[in-house]
Amino acid sequence: MSFDDISVLLLWTAIAIYTLGFLAFTVDLARRSELAIKAQDAKARTLVAAGGGGQTIDEIHAEEAAAKVALEAAPSKRGRYLFARLGVVLTTIGFLFHVGADVTRGIAAGRVPWSNNYEFALTGTMLVVMVFLTVLVKYDLRFLGAFINGLIVILLGGAALAYYVEVVPLSDPLKSVWLVIHVFVASLASAFFALAFALSIVQLLQSRRERVALAAVGSDAAPRTRLPFLRTLPSAEVLESLAYRFAIIGFVLWTFTLIAGAIWANDAWGRYWGFDTKEVWTFVIWVVYAGYIHARATRGWRGTRSAWLSIVGFTAVLFNFTIVNQFFQGLHSYSGLPS
């Protein structure tokens, strides 16, 4: 059995464990929903006489404050959601297998395991999970677990099925120390963008729920909430500020990616910038996130609009990685896939 065979085996094991992690986190969200609904029902029963199903402003503020405290609580002081903890354990085990798959692929290839689309996906998703697990130490983002695990299973499974290629020697332009630096930092930046993307989506859901809840203040009918677990999550504003923090780390790393790529291009192709398709998309992504950062500081653009920019930005990252690598003509044709 070659190292590459071992790598593939470890990879599918990791995918299986991530799938279990996804299920655990999903059950966790369902249970949170249940708790939220029960709380609402209990309140509705006691308040029937008082006449009012909607929350009061104070209740909403209390709920938000509690969610914010929970978000920043130290790991030992967090809510002891059984399934969320199970999800974290499964994600961690999945991650260890994932690292194993990545390392054995590198050993099989005798170089860094990020030089074709299959390996970009392998390493990139590994970094997403790494960043997620690291951030969990500081913030209780377990509510993102289902989303992150789901995303990883799709990307990793998709890559294993559609992008897998045997180990082949590097083409000459890739034989450079910049392969190690430029591609790794690009993947790391993408990992931070992925987390910001996840938070921005939850932010949009949350801000819609908040609008409904606010509209229902003082009214008789309890607001209809499609995803009741959102009530246990931080407010849209807190989510936005978290997303922003990840996005700016991603942005600085992406800026470095651009510069490092230009230095490499100057050595390999004789010019530091030539509007090659991949360069164009890297630039587009950079500009979108620059726009996002500006939007956060522009009156009328903070909140939902800027969240959309973060979503557009990460969509462009995925597009750049899949469609551009595979189908666009250019110098960066390193997908390793037959064209």
Place this chain on the structure above:
Amino acid sequence: MVSRPSSDRSGATAVDGPLRPSDHLDKTGERGAADDGSPTQPVLGIVGWLRWGWRQLTSMRTALVLLLLLAIAAIPGSLVPQRSADPNGVTQWRATNPDLYPTFETLQLFDVYSSVWFSAIYILLFISLIGCVLPRTKHHWKALRARPPRTPARLSRLDDHVESRVAVPEGEDAAGHAAHAVDLAEAQLRSARYRVERYDRNGVASVSAERGYLRETGNLIFHGALVGVLLSVGIGGGFTYTGQTVITEGDGFVNSLGLGYTSFNPGRFVDTEALTPYSITLDRFDVTYAPPPSGQAGDFAAHVTTRFPGQKAEDQVIEVNHPITMAGDRVYLMGNGYAPTITVRNGAGDVVFSESVPFLPQSPTMTSSGVVKIPDTGGEQLGLVGFFYPTVATLQSGALTSAYGDLVDPRLTFFVYEGDLGIDNGDARSVYALDTDGMTEIAGRNADTPSLELSPGQTVQLPGGRGSVTFEDETKNGAAESVKRYVSLSIHNDSSAPWVLAFAILAMVGLFTALFVPRRRMWVKATPDGDAVTLEYAGLARGEDPAIAIAVADLARRHGRVLDDEPASAPAVPANVN
């Protein structure tokens, strides 16, 4: 949003922080004219309109819209082939879409990044940027010399606010203890690299502190450096030149216009007469091929001898990712191929052509095509359209192909044409293409004689006693391989590149500080209150500052501890300050 937007923090007091465009979140008080359609505007004169337009252009919203437009405008260049990056792609596109081509051409879609519309967007963006950055720089310059502002009267109105009461120790008056407490706070803030200013009044002691000026400095450096990048690229382009050349093994190149280059693109200010006339000779080109089926080529290395006029020759190796530098020029290895040596004799047996002809690779297995033009044969002009297969194989259709990139079983085939080559009238013609319009095929698919097929060392006769074609075996001349190889080199001189890099790095450093250095104000106020002193700690974030609440709590806790350790006001203080 349900809870109070964090921007309200800055709104709590009117602050003279970084100068922001009027629609910046942190800008409070008067709503600027950039808020469209403000009915309170007086009737505008020309100056008024100009000012209004300028404000519009330098507003955050305009910058944001221009940024997003720039992102969108860049996309077509990745979908449509660009002349700058892929000229052949444009030719192909034209051939496949002849109807759409004129429209696309009018819209400058093949030159997106130098098009009027793309340039308009980025030029406006940079004007907007400069219009924003210049006044901000002036303002920041002043702020850097200013003292932290007066302590607000009611600190409790700030979001991040902590209050505590301490008893006045025996034998001290409350005012003295308050001053002592603030002395300690002042020292503490100063050692945390805050700029501090005391505001003691009517027995109430307070210290006002500010830190993180570097945030705005970084912000300004970042934007300024982007202007630097743009200027370097723009101005540097005038001094840049790039040239291409092809060198066959054993041949050389001289860095001089008209001598060495197959193409040369100088910037506006390049003195093409002043090129340093160094020479490069290709001694040997190395390449390795992975075994089939991948057959991937790699480890390209051009072994060259370089020489400056009047100096000793030097052996160098040019590889991918490792260009060599000659008199400020960087010399890159861009491509390689085979250059079969072909000798043509006319009917009388005289040699009318004998050269190594570079063939352009058409596939990863190095099936290559090339053209031989012979104007002076003593009779009709001759044109040969050839294919070269380093490892010949036959497809099921009977056509030849190359199965492998290396020289295992080389084969050369030719279609032969007779007639007018079309080169006599002085028009520029590609050496890689033959215009067969005025010519007759005498050997090939549409002629009585089939196409010529040769192995190294072989000679075949042309039909009708027109002469013969020989595919020379170079091993006979002492070469290691039967067919010579050639390299295509690209020679670049871009003296602006180091500037671009320097500005880019500066931009990144600026970005880092602008995003991660928190700018905040802190206040500590001690108010005597009978036999106790009320201590207030408050913080105000200036821009994104997720840790401000923690910072205020931290300050209060550490100050409380120091105060416990040094309750007496008397001598301890002066020794501790500064």
